[in-house]
Amino acid sequence: MDAVQQLHEVVSWPRNAVIYVFQVFYRLFQVGIILLFSPNPPKNDHQPSDKPFGRIAVIGAGLTGVSSAAHCIAHNFDVVLYEENRSIGGIWSHVNSTSGLQINSMIYRFHPGVFWREGFPRRDEILGEITKIWKQYKLESRTRFNTKVTKVRRANETGVHEKGKRSKWLINDGEDREFDAVICTVGTCGKPMTKGFEGEDKFEQNGGWVVHSSELDELSGSGEDEDEKSDKQESNGHANGHSKKSFDVRGKTMIIVGSGASGVEAAEWAVEKGADKVWILARDDKWIIPRNVVFDTFLSMQPFGREMPLSFIPEWFIRKFHYGDLAERVAPAPGTRGLFEGTPVVNDTILNHIRCGKVVYERCDTQRFTSEGVLVKKHTDKEEEVEIKADVVVLATGFERPGIDFLPEDLFPERYERPNLYLQNFATEDWSVLLTNAAYQNAIGTVGHFHIGIYTRILLTFLLDKGARPEGEDMKLWVDVLRWFKRGARGGALGFFTYMELTIWLFTFHLLRPDRLRWIFFIMQGWGVTYEDADRLRVE
Incomplete structure (x- = not known):
């Protein structure tokens, strides 16, 4: 038995060495990301309130809400964070401790400042990172716990389609005064869905x-x-x-x-x-795919966001090398459910x-x-x-999809309801309402990665630069064009996407409007727009 154990140690040594080197590299890589892309947090609780560029309401203190609020604060926008429960973390605060990421944490960097110890962290580590960002960016005093948002209404009767004007918003009874924008981050998982069965x-x-x-x-x-x-x-x-x-x-x-x-x-x-x-x-x-960061990233790099003629190739590899002898018993039958048709x-x-x-x-x-x-x-x-x-x-029947009936109905006209929104997250009737990850349905990639900060900074850019703002018809045209390109896709054009497809959306957002290019390093990397710019930049 000792000889067998020694042989096992000899055989496993190269594998353990590779894992160790990867872990060291990954931690150094995270340090680099933090140094390059993590925006400076406020020095005190009152820093953004002296000369803020604007005020933003964030609905939902889950992972997306905390990250969005942190980016707003870091770029000199004041925020109020509304949370229905008495704790932060969203769905992660309501799952089992054994629940963990379905993808490698390398592509689950919901904020540049997070530092993962594990490749596939579980609930407690994820909640710990959310809490760390919440505290680091002084969001404690700006969070309204046990506050359910029941109504979001315009403070003025002017709609965004009136040239040169835009909406301002009140939450519930308006006790927190007017807001320049609303970020709805209620996510996709609400109360547990307990389907009843007879008997x-x-x-x-x-x-x-x-x-x-x-x-x-x-x-x-x-x-x-x-x-x-x-x-x-x-x-x-x-x-x-x-x-x-x-x-x-x-x-x-x-x-x-x-x-x-x-x-x-x-x-x-x-x-x-x-x-x-x-x-x-x-x-x-x-579909069950392996926990392999290289392979999973490769899948998410498919740029079309739908089944394609060559999609059978990765499906064959998964059946052959991941399912193996279980392919016929467990894997979707050929022609029934494509790999790029559901999460x-x-x-x-x-x-x-x-x-x-x-x-x-x-x-x-x-x-x-x-x-x-x-x-x-x-x-x-x-x-x-x-x-x-x-x-x-x-x-294991999943969770109810949180409703957004507290938002005005006219924000979502027929054919432009969730997920058929501008860049899948902006209401086509008013760019000042952002629904980051709240319109998500299915994807290969993640809802907890760098796009949270990018979408937030797009909204901040709209607030800072009148010339960068889209017209309502332009936002609808974007949805219509994507529908045409992905016509025939199961679940609709925006019902499923890959992370590469999302990245393409964000780059074309700049390339199709050269006047936005001056903001590209702010939007994509988060560089610029700090407290020192308060006298130079102002919400219009």
Whole structure:
């Protein structure tokens, strides 16, 4: 056995050496990004209020909201950050501690100032970085916790289409005075979606458990204090009569309804906690791609944002080298769901769990609960119905999409609703309303990368430079042109994009309007527009 162990150490040494060198390089790389691109934070809580260029309301204190507010403050715009709950972090404050990034943190730099210790950090590290930016940029005094935004209205009746004029905004009752712009960062994940199935009560009365995937930490009692548990239960709107403190999944059978990212993470959680058997019930197959930063970046570099004639090449590689012997059992069948038609799941371990028998992947439709488990209809020629017995059923059914009904309806006329917005994030009726990541649906790339700062600085440029502002018809034309280029794409032209496609949008934003080129280093890199410019620049 010692000889085998020594041989294993000899074989693994080169791999460990490569990993070590990469980690050193990545940390040095992050230091360079921080030094080059991280804007200077204010020296005190009152710095931007002396001569601010303008005032901006940011709705939602998640990752995108905190980052957007930090960029505004750094460039001498005052902000008020509204948060419905009593903590920052958005969806990351409502998921399990085992939840982590689906992509490498190298392409999840939501602010230049973040410093990741792991390639695929989990919830606590992500929340730690969000909190660090929030504190570093003096946002504590500017955050309104427990404040739900119910209404955003114009302070004047002048619309943006009146030449030379623009809207100003009031939030709720207007207690925070007028704002020059609004950044809506409510994200794409709201309250857990708890789809009800017939017979659920009967299953629970017989001693079974039904929980949402976001509640799994509560089952093991890990990672949360009593206030956090209370917040999560209130947010989920779901709690059964069991004593969560005494629950233990070891040796039990767990069914997971749903095969998306939350379902895969729930299966990993169950295996880690020692569940005897785990079932994933997949209504349809999601693409699972490897946790490889080079390969994943390559996929996100596809510039067309849709299935193309050669898309079968990366799909073949994934089937052959990632799925392997599981391709027919787990991967989407050829011709059913293209790789560039929906957000993939990024995971390395779940396929090994399926291969080893720790997790059973079943293609089926969930019909209803029974007293001992779940009745499903298998996806076979016979479509047979079978009962799968279990102790726990996890609803990995995702999260409700947050509504934006607090914004004026006239901002989103027919055919220009989410996600059909200017640059996918600006309301076509008023450029002073930005919905960063709130119009996102599907992509290969990330919603937590450098574009957050770029979109924020585009808005700041509009506020600073009247000549750079787009007209309403121009914004609609951009949407229409993209629809024409991507006609026939499943989900619509803006329903799916790659990160390269998004980058192309941002560069053409400058190239098609040469008068904006003087702002390119500010918009793309964040250089310039500081407190020292207060006397030279002013919101018009």
